[in-house]
C-alpha cells in the first residue's frame with residue numbers, strides 16, 4: 001500500500017476516535033507502509049525512534065494494532081510468540097521456520113475457496129485466509 005494512503009487512513013481513524021494525530025503515530029504508519037518485509041513492533045520502534053526521538057513502545061504497539069483493526073496491516077503467525085506485522089494485504093501465504101523464526105512469503109495461487117466454504121459451514125464468517133507452512137528454512141535445513 002502506498003505510504004500516503006496508510007498515513008491518510010490512520011489520520012482519519014485517529015481523528016474519528018478523538019486521538020491526536022502525532023508525528024510519532026504517522027511515523028509508525030510510514031515505516032510499516034514502506035517496509036517490504038515482515039517487521040516486529042520492536043523493529044518499527046527502533047526505526048521510528050531514529051527519525052523522531054520520544055516515541056514510546058506502547059504507542060508503536062497501539063498504532064500497529066489500530067492499523068490492523070483498519071485492515072491496513074496484518075499479523076503473521078510466528079514461532080515463539082513474536083508479533084510480526086505485514087503491510088502486504090493481498091492474500092498470500094507464509095513460510096515460518098521453526099528453528100530460527102524466519103518468515104518468508106510464498107508465492108502460489110492455490111485456491112482457498114474450499115477453506116472459506118468449510119469456515120462458512122462451521123458458522124464462521126471468513127474475511128481473509130492465510131496459510132502458514134511450518135518447517136525449516138534453507139539455512140536451518142543445511143545446518
Ligand SMILES: [Zn+2]
Nearest residue numbers: 097100137140
Ligand atoms: Zn531457519
Ligand SMILES: [Zn+2]
Nearest residue numbers: 086088092105
Ligand atoms: Zn507476507
